[in-house]
Amino acid sequence: MSFHRPIFAVFFLVAAALSDVGAATKKAVQDPDCQHPPGAVSKLRDKFEDACCDKNEEAALALISKGLLINEEDENKNTPLSLAVRAPMPKVAARLIELGANVNAETDYRTSVLSSAIAGGCTDIVALLLAHGAEINHLTKNGYTPLMEAAGRGNAGMVQFLIKHGANPTQLCEDGKDALFLAASNGNGEMVQLLAKEGCKVDGVDSDGNTPLLMASMRGSLAAVQALVECGADLNAAGKNRYGITPLTTAAWRKPHKQEDYVGIIRYLISRGAKLDVPDGSGNTAIMAAAKAGAAENIRALVAGGVDVKAPGKDVAKAFLSAVHDSRHETVAAFLELGLNPDSCSPESKEELSPLFYAVQVNRDEKMVKLLLDAGANPNATRRFRFIYSGFIVGTPPEPREIEQSILIAAAQSSSPAIVKLLVAAGANADYRDTDGKTALDWAKEMKRKQIVEILSTTAKSLENDASIKRLKAARQLPVKDPASTPYDNDPKAREVYLEEYRAGYRSILAAVDIGCHMGVKGPTFEAYQVGWSDGKKAATKDHPEKAAEIMGVPLEDYLRALRETEK
Numbered sequence: 001m002s003f004h005r006p007i008f009a010v011f012f013l014v015a016a017a018l019s020d021v022g023a024a025t026k027k028a029v030q031d032p033d034c035q036h037p038p039g040a041v042s043k044l045r046d047k048f049e050d051a052c053c054d055k056n057e058e059a060a061l062a063l064i065s066k067g068l069l070i071n072e073e074d075e076n077k078n079t080p081l082s083l084a085v086r087a088p089m090p091k092v093a094a095r096l097i098e099l100g101a102n103v104n105a106e107t108d109y110r111t112s113v114l115s116s117a118i119a120g121g122c123t124d125i126v127a128l129l130l131a132h133g134a135e136i137n138h139l140t141k142n143g144y145t146p147l148m149e150a151a152g153r154g155n156a157g158m159v160q161f162l163i164k165h166g167a168n169p170t171q172l173c174e175d176g177k178d179a180l181f182l183a184a185s186n187g188n189g190e191m192v193q194l195l196a197k198e199g200c201k202v203d204g205v206d207s208d209g210n211t212p213l214l215m216a217s218m219r220g221s222l223a224a225v226q227a228l229v230e231c232g233a234d235l236n237a238a239g240k241n242r243y244g245i246t247p248l249t250t251a252a253w254r255k256p257h258k259q260e261d262y263v264g265i266i267r268y269l270i271s272r273g274a275k276l277d278v279p280d281g282s283g284n285t286a287i288m289a290a291a292k293a294g295a296a297e298n299i300r301a302l303v304a305g306g307v308d309v310k311a312p313g314k315d316v317a318k319a320f321l322s323a324v325h326d327s328r329h330e331t332v333a334a335f336l337e338l339g340l341n342p343d344s345c346s347p348e349s350k351e352e353l354s355p356l357f358y359a360v361q362v363n364r365d366e367k368m369v370k371l372l373l374d375a376g377a378n379p380n381a382t383r384r385f386r387f388i389y390s391g392f393i394v395g396t397p398p399e400p401r402e403i404e405q406s407i408l409i410a411a412a413q414s415s416s417p418a419i420v421k422l423l424v425a426a427g428a429n430a431d432y433r434d435t436d437g438k439t440a441l442d443w444a445k446e447m448k449r450k451q452i453v454e455i456l457s458t459t460a461k462s463l464e465n466d467a468s469i470k471r472l473k474a475a476r477q478l479p480v481k482d483p484a485s486t487p488y489d490n491d492p493k494a495r496e497v498y499l500e501e502y503r504a505g506y507r508s509i510l511a512a513v514d515i516g517c518h519m520g521v522k523g524p525t526f527e528a529y530q531v532g533w534s535d536g537k538k539a540a541t542k543d544h545p546e547k548a549a550e551i552m553g554v555p556l557e558d559y560l561r562a563l564r565e566t567e568k
Contacts, residue, residue, distance in 0.1 A: 042072065044069075048063045052087045064096065068080060071101060079105045079113070082107060082111075082116045086116040086120045088117065088120035097132050114130075123157065136167050137168050145171050146162060148173065151191055152182040169195055174207075176205065178200050179200060180195040180196060181200075184228060187220070190223075193227045202228050208241060209239045209240035209241030216247075217247040217250040217269075218251075218254070220262050225247070225269070226268060243282075246280070246286075248269045248278075249284065249286045252266060252302065253292075266302060267305065277315065279315075287299065287319045290319070290331075291322050291335075292322050292323075296334035310340065311344075312345060316345070317344070321355060323335065324355045324358055325362075332368065333371060342355050356372045356373070357383055360407055360415050364414070364415045366419050369422050369423075370422055373422060380428055381407055383404065384402055384404045406440070408424070409434055411423055412440035417455055420440075420452050478507050480502075482499055486532075498528040498532035500532065501531075501532030505537040506536035506539055541560075
């Protein structure tokens with residue numbers, strides 16, 4: 001009798017357990033909270049999810065006792081166990097596993113229960129899952145492993161725990177990334193170093209042709225970039241794809257939004273020997289990328305690292321021109337502050353637009369024009385272009401013509417009055433004539449641009465007055481030899497007036513400017529004034545006819561002919 005008691009006791013316990021499970025299942029079938037239409041979760045499952053979100057272990061355990069279906073999935077195939085391990089709630093997870101929950105279930109988001117536990121960050125739950133058969137190198141549908149999940153989340157303790165328990169650090173997902181690649185993409189330098197020591201490749205290439213260093217540079221993580229370079233990554237290796245971009249150019253392309261340190265990456269890579277002039281698949285070097293991105297601080301870092309803007313090469317010239325073309329004022333200002341001469345970036349061919357020409361004629365960008373002029377851009381530069389003229393007569397073939405014009409003419413034709421004023425103030429030559437013999441004022445009149453006509457007309461008068469003043473000042477410095485005798489030697493006062501007017505008349509001829517010293521003279525000395533002025537002019541004409549003609553800008557023969565006619 002005593003022999004059968006232990007067997008009977010075990011049989012009784014098993015039967016009781018089966019009875020409990022059957023009762024729970026029967027209760028779950030009968031309980032309206034467990035009922036749900038196809039494609040929806042039961043109310044009990046819904047309440048369980050709420051308990052997991054609130055991290056309420058007691059409520060979750062109570063719901064399990066009420067008959068929660070252990071492996072019931074929601075529309076994303078999340079099971080109660082995947083919710084509990086992510087929460088994380090160790091007691092709930094243990095109870096679900098005890099009741100038969102699938103430890104290797106996978107959701108529609110391609111995450112396993114083990115990956116969800118790693119996301120929850122509880123090592124005890126991970127250990128529990130592994131102890132109950134969870135696959136440590138389980139591959140999701142896209143080939144990601146639990147170790148990749150831990151590395152991507154930056155949990156160094158979890159990564160070490162998984163590797164210790166058999167996780168493969170060199171496993172690749174379907175797009176060619178390993179755990180180190182994901183750590184670099186997330187900017188985790190410490191994790192990169194840890195995984196590099198475990199055998200992960202620092203120069204691995206994914207299916208898109210990217211390397212960990214490219215991804216770290218793109219992320220703007222200086223710590224990850226430093227870790228990769230210190231672990232032996234090739235800092236000049238370009239991506240193995242059509243972009244062919246290097247880590248340096250990758251950083252140069254970007255402007256920081258939050259905590260990214262692209263300037264720090266640029267400085268570090270240059271300090272470690274990154275090449276400045278490596279073009280990517282589109283021909284862009286780092287300085288060109290920074291200019292196109294409008295990243296002024298990146299430009300300053302590249303120039304500090306060795307890019308020469310004072311004697312710019314073709315890539316610097318292209319970078320500057322692109323910034324002008326895109327009206328990136330801050331970027332252009334950075335180049336100019338660093339010492340770049342805007343005219344040094346003008347195209348070799350006159351048929352192409354210089355930076356100033358482009359800002360004036362194409363963008364009509366007043367702020368850019370001022371930036372360039374203030375930096376010394378030549379306001380009198382010209383350009384040539386071919387113009388196809390079609391006659392008005394039917395059947396007349398087009399006639400190609402080559403035209404050369406100045407920046408001021410281009411502005412008068414198509415730019416704003418404000419830009420015309422800027423050019424005039426900077427010294428643009430209003431007298432310049434294009435291939436058709438027209439000045440800027442001529443074009444403004446022809447195109448009926450009234451404001452510009454007014455500006456250029458006023459400018460012409462002002463320039464004429466300015467020229468007269470300059471000639472006057474120069475004339476007053478010309479040396480004049482006084483005559484040996486005067487008609488007024490017996491009258492000291494009249495003699496003094498005569499000599500002063502003689503000198504004034506003499507200088508007036510040389511400089512083509514009317515210089516008078518005693519215009520208000522009256523009385524007996526007035527005659528001395530007139531005679532002295534006349535004698536001085538005659539003497540100058542006799543002594544220096546060629547000088548007078550040169551200063552006046554006319555041929556000597558024309559000058560002498562005009563002078564003779566005046567004397568008549």
